[in-house]
Amino acid sequence: MDNGRACVSVIDDDALVLRSLDRLLQSRGFEVHTYSSPQAFLEQHDADTPGCILMDLSMPGLSGLELQQALARAADRRPVVFISGRSSVEASVRAMKAGAVDFLTKPFDEADLVAAVQAALEKDRASREGFAERASINFRLATLTPRERDVLSRVVAGKLNKQIAAELGTAEKTVKVHRARMMRKMQFDSLAELVRAWTVTQPPPPAPPQA
Amino acid sequence: MDSHPASSAGASPGLTHPGWRFGPATTWAAPALLVAVGYYFAARVGFAFTLQPYPISTLWPPNALLLAALLLAPTRAWWWLLASVLPAHLLVELQSGVPVAMVLGWYASNCSEALIGAGLARAFVAWPLRLDSLRSAGIFLFCGALVGPVVSSFLDAALVSLVGFGERGYWDLVATRIFSNTLAALTVAPLILTLASIEIPRLRAARTARYAEAAALFVGLAVTCLMVFNLPQFDNHTEPALFYAPLPFLVWGALRFGPAGTASAIAVLVVATIFGTVNGLGPFAGSTPQETVREMQLFLTAVAVPMLLLAVVLDERARVELDAREQRLQLTHLSRVAMLGELSGGIAHELNQPLTAILSNAQAALHLIGNKSAHPDILMEILRDIIAADQRAGEVIRRLRTLFKRGETQFQPLDANELVHEVLGIVHGDLVTRSVEVVSELAAALPKIHGDRVELEQVMLNLVVNACEAMGGGVAPEQRRLTVRTRAVEDGAVQISFSDCGPGFTPEQYARLFEPFYTTKPRGLGLGLSISRAIIRTHHGRLWGSSVPGKGASFHIVLPALAAPGR
Numbered sequence: 001m002d003n004g005r006a007c008v009s010v011i012d013d014d015a016l017v018l019r020s021l022d023r024l025l026q027s028r029g030f031e032v033h034t035y036s037s038p039q040a041f042l043e044q045h046d047a048d049t050p051g052c053i054l055m056d057l058s059m060p061g062l063s064g065l066e067l068q069q070a071l072a073r074a075a076d077r078r079p080v081v082f083i084s085g086r087s088s089v090e091a092s093v094r095a096m097k098a099g100a101v102d103f104l105t106k107p108f109d110e111a112d113l114v115a116a117v118q119a120a121l122e123k124d125r126a127s128r129e130g131f132a133e134r135a136s137i138n139f140r141l142a143t144l145t146p147r148e149r150d151v152l153s154r155v156v157a158g159k160l161n162k163q164i165a166a167e168l169g170t171a172e173k174t175v176k177v178h179r180a181r182m183m184r185k186m187q188f189d190s191l192a193e194l195v196r197a198w199t200v201t202q203p204p205p206p207a208p209p210q211a
Numbered sequence: 212m213d214s215h216p217a218s219s220a221g222a223s224p225g226l227t228h229p230g231w232r233f234g235p236a237t238t239w240a241a242p243a244l245l246v247a248v249g250y251y252f253a254a255r256v257g258f259a260f261t262l263q264p265y266p267i268s269t270l271w272p273p274n275a276l277l278l279a280a281l282l283l284a285p286t287r288a289w290w291w292l293l294a295s296v297l298p299a300h301l302l303v304e305l306q307s308g309v310p311v312a313m314v315l316g317w318y319a320s321n322c323s324e325a326l327i328g329a330g331l332a333r334a335f336v337a338w339p340l341r342l343d344s345l346r347s348a349g350i351f352l353f354c355g356a357l358v359g360p361v362v363s364s365f366l367d368a369a370l371v372s373l374v375g376f377g378e379r380g381y382w383d384l385v386a387t388r389i390f391s392n393t394l395a396a397l398t399v400a401p402l403i404l405t406l407a408s409i410e411i412p413r414l415r416a417a418r419t420a421r422y423a424e425a426a427a428l429f430v431g432l433a434v435t436c437l438m439v440f441n442l443p444q445f446d447n448h449t450e451p452a453l454f455y456a457p458l459p460f461l462v463w464g465a466l467r468f469g470p471a472g473t474a475s476a477i478a479v480l481v482v483a484t485i486f487g488t489v490n491g492l493g494p495f496a497g498s499t500p501q502e503t504v505r506e507m508q509l510f511l512t513a514v515a516v517p518m519l520l521l522a523v524v525l526d527e528r529a530r531v532e533l534d535a536r537e538q539r540l541q542l543t544h545l546s547r548v549a550m551l552g553e554l555s556g557g558i559a560h561e562l563n564q565p566l567t568a569i570l571s572n573a574q575a576a577l578h579l580i581g582n583k584s585a586h587p588d589i590l591m592e593i594l595r596d597i598i599a600a601d602q603r604a605g606e607v608i609r610r611l612r613t614l615f616k617r618g619e620t621q622f623q624p625l626d627a628n629e630l631v632h633e634v635l636g637i638v639h640g641d642l643v644t645r646s647v648e649v650v651s652e653l654a655a656a657l658p659k660i661h662g663d664r665v666e667l668e669q670v671m672l673n674l675v676v677n678a679c680e681a682m683g684g685g686v687a688p689e690q691r692r693l694t695v696r697t698r699a700v701e702d703g704a705v706q707i708s709f710s711d712c713g714p715g716f717t718p719e720q721y722a723r724l725f726e727p728f729y730t731t732k733p734r735g736l737g738l739g740l741s742i743s744r745a746i747i748r749t750h751h752g753r754l755w756g757s758s759v760p761g762k763g764a765s766f767h768i769v770l771p772a773l774a775a776p777g778r
Contacts, residue, residue: 013643014564016600020571023593027578058560058644066688083567106563110574 007031011055038067052120057084079120137197148182156198243295246280251299271391274324275399281329282340313376320367328359342470348523360392390508397515398481405471432460436483440493465522473522477515544617546738547669557641561607565600624659627705634671646688654698658772662750670743674709674766681713703772710765715758
């Protein structure tokens with residue numbers, strides 16, 4: 001199983017349940033960290049470690065939903081899988097609206113648990129990779145001169161060099177020079193790559209609806 | 212001597228068998244034969260109780276036996292019974308050398324007495340008549356012991372005059388017969404009626420101590436009666452006091468053995484008294500034999516009527532109390548089950564936790580063994596956790612089963628703190644899902660209290676659930692707090708308090724809080740607090756509430772320490 005350093009943070013106030021989940025996930029090859037309360041998790045966890053959270057919805061003190069909100073405030077988009085001893089429709093709807101990956105009712109099937117945890121880890125990986133790619137493209141964008149940016153925005157809009165020259169009030173030859181320099185700085189060989197990178201960085205992807 | 216009334220009474224259980232319906236003559240053969248045999252022996256007893264040398268019968272039981280048989284039988288069966296006693300009547304009367312016309316006349320008057328009494332009683336009370344209420348006892352006394360003997364005695368005396376048998380005057384005959392037949396109706400008929408309604412299984416289930424008590428009562432009564440009524444009297448000044456000697460035994464019978472016991476005790480008293488009197492013993496000494504007999508009959512009648520009524524009233528009251536008690540138990544149980552229904556979500560949570568732990572542990576162990584990476588130490592740990600989780604689930608079920616059970620109230624010494632722990636254990640899941648934090652301030656070394664574990668837990672559960680629901684809507688989850696306190700108060704009593712931080716209640720609301728069917732909850736029945744207060748009252752304790760509106764409410768239970776409540 002290729003999870004890299006990704007780790008499943010299991011939070012449950014019930015020591016027996018916590019230990020059993022720890023063992024089960026470890027036996028299935030996951031890296032597991034256990035916390036006995038949401039507070040303990042908030043205090044101890046490393047936001048940079050990739051992974052997901054598996055937690056009981058109802059715990060004394062900070063509840064599962066409240067932890068979910070606290071993570072959202074901290075811009076930690078770590079995916080959450082909820083488990084609950086009682087299947088309250090209301091609670092599960094709220095959890096899913098707030099971006100929970102899955103909602104399992106105790107006692108759950110092992111296959112469902114593993115599938116939910118894998119989906120959550122995959123979501124985390126994807127969002128972290130996307131974040132890294134955006135960061136690198138933004139970094140390269142920052143090296144462009146204003147004139148090169150003007151050219152870029154028109155190139156990705158599908159305009160021809162002649163049209164760009166007319167719009168910028170310059171010679172087509174000059175546009176060609178700017179365009180070549182821009183492509184070199186952005187480290188792209190093809191127009192297609194440039195367009196894809198541009199769309200990734202452009203308007204921030206629409207956020208999932210918040211509860 | 213008293214083997215005769217016993218044998219006639221023996222006829223009764225067959226008569227009241229629930230399957231006894233009017234049908235082919237064979238169905239009636241056995242009961243009719245029993246009544247006939249009973250009638251015969253009752254008549255023999257009547258003859259035996261005739262004052263010698265003057266032929267004055269003191270007690271004439273056959274008519275009373277017939278009366279009881281009619282009262283127990285359906286109306287359709289009456290003719291069978293009346294017909295069946297004719298041979299017995301002829302057999303016993305013709306032996307005594309009475310003219311045939313007189314024998315037939317007495318058959319008519321005897322039957323008329325039973326028919327008048329039973330027919331009149333049936334107009335008021337449905338079949339079968341049981342001496343189980345003041346009303347039916349009153350109807351029996353009026354119809355069977357008064358109207359029947361009185362009316363039939365006029366007929367009887369008229370027949371005697373008509374036949375021209377004997378030399379006694381009409382009114383003398385009427386009076387003599389009324390007294391002896393009324394006394395017989397009071398003695399024999401209640402005995403048969405009450406013995407017939409005894410439930411055999413209950414008799415079998417009775418403890419040995421109860422049989423011993425009954426034996427003591429009847430032996431004591433018999434000895435007392437023999438000493439008072441069957442010894443020659445020397446000192447006339449002590450006589451009036453002597454009449455009261457059997458009373459304690461009769462009261463004992465009424466208090467402890469109901470109408471059947473009282474009827475039996477009266478029968479013993481009557482038989483012993485008459486036996487003494489007809490043999491010239493005992494305190495009854497009129498100037499003529501007639502007067503002596505009359506005195507004795509009046510005395511026995513005056514004792515029998517109030518004692519029978521007392522026994523019936525006590526029995527009726529005990530039954531009403533038992534019914535009320537049974538209803539209270541049912542209501543208490545119902546409201547407990549309803550409350551557990553409300554808690555089912557939390558209870559499911561409490562069961563799901565150990566189930567999840569067991570399942571995940573077992574699956575982990577399977578994988579570890581499958582991967583060949585199972586270290587015995589880890590497997591041991593897993594198995595230990597599985598055992599612990601299983602025990603926890605078992606504990607949840609044990610608590611539930613205790614509360615679901617519908618049982619008699621059982622008082623025992625209890626530890627208030629332990630009860631609180633138990634209750635908080637039951638609602639733990641609910642408290643967690645409602646984000647209610649529990650603060651326990653339990654005093655150490657509390658005196659033991661005396662009570663029924665299940666009922667007291669029910670009261671505490673009710674108060675905890677109320678507190679949680681009060682904090683449900685308006686209180687932010689992080690502020691929901693339930694405080695449970697126990698402490699010893701004056702006189703060794705123990706106080707248990709539950710405080711929430713909900714909206715509380717106004718004095719106007721409090722005035723109605725303990726009323727049945729008053730509720731502030733959208734789905735509540737409004738029975739919880741009224742039942743809780745009733746429970747605490749049977750524990751001789753107090754349950755009350757206090758509130759600062761807007762800040763929260765507290766409910767307090769005070770239970771006396773180990774003061775055995777009267778039950």
